[in-house]
Amino acid sequence: MANRVTSNMTSSPIPRVVIVGAGFGGLNAAQALAKSPVHITVVDRANYHTFQPLLYQVATAGLSPGEIAAPIRSILRSDKNVQVLMAEVAGFDLDRRLVKTSEADIPYDYLIVAAGAGHSYFGHDDWEPYAPGLKTIEDALEIRRRVLLAFELAERQASTGETAAQLNFVVVGGGPTGVELAGTLAEISHHALTHEFRSIDPARTHILLIEGGPRVLPAYAEDLSRSAQEQLNRLGVEVRTSAIVTQIEPGAVYTGDTRLPATVILWAAGVAASPLGKNLGTPIDRAGRVLVEPDLSLPGHAEVFVIGDLAALKDEKGKMLPGVAPVAIQQGRFVAKLIRHELESNNKAAVAPPFSRPSREEPALSERSEPKGGDFDSHSRPTFHYWDKGSLATIGRAAAVAEFGRIHISGFIAWLSWLFVHILFLIGFRNRLLVFIQWAWSYVTYERGARLITGSTYLPGWTADQHPDPAQPDAVHPL
Numbered sequence: 004m005a006n007r008v009t010s011n012m013t014s015s016p017i018p019r020v021v022i023v024g025a026g027f028g029g030l031n032a033a034q035a036l037a038k039s040p041v042h043i044t045v046v047d048r049a050n051y052h053t054f055q056p057l058l059y060q061v062a063t064a065g066l067s068p069g070e071i072a073a074p075i076r077s078i079l080r081s082d083k084n085v086q087v088l089m090a091e092v093a094g095f096d097l098d099r100r101l102v103k104t105s106e107a108d109i110p111y112d113y114l115i116v117a118a119g120a121g122h123s124y125f126g127h128d129d130w131e132p133y134a135p136g137l138k139t140i141e142d143a144l145e146i147r148r149r150v151l152l153a154f155e156l157a158e159r160q161a162s163t164g165e166t167a168a169q170l171n172f173v174v175v176g177g178g179p180t181g182v183e184l185a186g187t188l189a190e191i192s193h194h195a196l197t198h199e200f201r202s203i204d205p206a207r208t209h210i211l212l213i214e215g216g217p218r219v220l221p222a223y224a225e226d227l228s229r230s231a232q233e234q235l236n237r238l239g240v241e242v243r244t245s246a247i248v249t250q251i252e253p254g255a256v257y258t259g260d261t262r263l264p265a266t267v268i269l270w271a272a273g274v275a276a277s278p279l280g281k282n283l284g285t286p287i288d289r290a291g292r293v294l295v296e297p298d299l300s301l302p303g304h305a306e307v308f309v310i311g312d313l314a315a316l317k318d319e320k321g322k323m324l325p326g327v328a329p330v331a332i333q334q335g336r337f338v339a340k341l342i343r344h345e346l347e348s349n350n351k352a353a354v355a356p357p358f359s360r361p362s363r364e365e366p367a368l369s370e371r372s373e374p375k376g377g378d379f380d381s382h383s384r385p386t387f388h389y390w391d392k393g394s395l396a397t398i399g400r401a402a403a404v405a406e407f408g409r410i411h412i413s414g415f416i417a418w419l420s421w422l423f424v425h426i427l428f429l430i431g432f433r434n435r436l437l438v439f440i441q442w443a444w445s446y447v448t449y450e451r452g453a454r455l456i457t458g459s460t461y462l463p464g465w466t467a468d469q470h471p472d473p474a475q476p477d478a479v480h481p482l
């Protein structure tokens with residue numbers, strides 16, 4: 004038996020729903036709620052939604068940022084009850100039902116927090132400047148800059164008659180992001196750039212993927228991990244498993260006492276939930292994810308939901324739901340539906356909108372601490388169930404793995420499925436068309452059209468002997 008709380012709504016005649024974050028979770032919640040009689044405010048620090056599964060394509064110069072991101076405002080333009088605010092959310096006042104931004108406090112009746120996740124360097128944040136991770140468009144552009152700059156610096160050095168420096172690209176972390184980055188870096192080095200340099204041979208670039216566990220893609224079945232490693236090897240990637248990175252410094256990665264020279268280091272090893280999770284003041288797990296109730300609400304606050312990468316929830320078998328887009332999307336839609344139903348049933352009952360929560364083995368909410376301003380009755384809320392349609396991981400050109408229950412696919416067919424799914428889910432018809440054309444073109448020609456180096460010309464670790472001024476090994480390298 005579940006219970007329901009009848010809450011104090013804001014004084015607004017129309018219930019206010021505030022959504023923090025316009026990623027997969029937040030955006031889907033907003034779209035699913037948009038036809039309901041509520042006022043929705045979507046708050047995001049960026050003015051665009053990023054299609055993160057294709058970030059590695061921006062990082063490796065296959066696509067431009069505009070092809071994988073779209074303005075939030077334009078995505079939601081036809082939803083007249085949705086207001087988009089570009090603002091950094093700093094915290095919450097759950098008692099007074101306010102979202103705190105640097106500019107203003109935003110009142111809500113329902114709050115959906117979908118602020119996603121960032122990188123974790125496992126207590127070594129000092130590694131970040133030498134080993135950027137891939138989470139945002141800015142990260143992708145920084146990785147692209149470093150990768151392309153490495154080739155330019157090596158070419159410049161070799162053009163003066165010096166021996167060309169060996170280019171070593173090291174990717175730390177053999178999950179889906181590390182695997183796709185390593186595979187695509189191999190593709191660029193060994194194919195896309197081979198005819199464009201005169202003094203260096205980009206095909207000599209050494210790509211190393213380091214994984215701390217015994218196999219790459221640990222979340223996939225063992226046969227697919229094996230296949231992924233074989234496909235990586237075929238693309239020219241060296242894979243080292245059971246190798247724990249112990250130190251990162253400019254130009255080098257250490258596994259134990261072994262120093263591995265690294266021209267470019269990329270971090271794909273750890274994920275940490277948004278710090279906003281901690282601000283909600285309820286228990287979080289080791290990755291900073293909020294331990295939510297089965298209806299995705301915050302313990303003690305039935306009017307607050309946490310979804311997507313920021314939420315920690317186990318499935319029926321006790322397995323933690325993965326931090327993937329379909330989970331965030333389904334959770335966003337689930338919460339939207341739940342809110343809509345509650346408001347509708349509330350309208351029918353012509354009482355103040357009730358908030359309810361599902362049953363759990365622990366004491367009913369009404370028996371525990373009562374949230375501020377709440378009264379309780381005994382309606383029930385549904386429980387979130389994730390519909391797992393399968394997992395796909397791309398590795399590189401015509402290389403991927405796919406797991407649909409007991410059906411395991413590798414290679415070209417898996418890659419085609421990956422391509423199809425990702426183009427289908429990309430936001431905006433224009434982007435879908437552009438990406439499809441780009442991919443078809445680069446598949447035939449091996450070309451990577453977005454090879455622009457923008458911003459600084461500093462490459463951490465371009466070492467003293469490669470540097471024109473040995474006195475300043477870390478100085479900016481003017482091109």
Ligand SMILES: Cc1cc2nc3c(=O)[nH]c(=O)nc-3n(C[C@H](O)[C@H](O)[C@H](O)COP(=O)(O)OP(=O)(O)OC[C@H]3O[C@@H](n4cnc5c(N)ncnc54)[C@H](O)[C@@H]3O)c2cc1C
Pocket residue numbers: 023024025026027028029046047048049051052053055056057058059090091092093117118119120137138179180277279310311312313326327328329331395
């Ligand atoms: C490189 C990469 C590749 C991936 N590939 C895949 C894949 O192939 N398939 C798959 O299913 N999943 C993939 N994922 C995972 C997937 O992208 C995430 O699971 C999904 O984005 C989670 O959605 P979300 O809504 O929880 O968070 P996000 O999509 O991360 O959105 C969070 C939003 O919150 C905003 N935000 C954060 N903090 C604040 C703040 N303080 N104030 C205001 N706004 C804030 C951010 O700007 C962002 O827009 C990938 C992730 C990455 C990083």
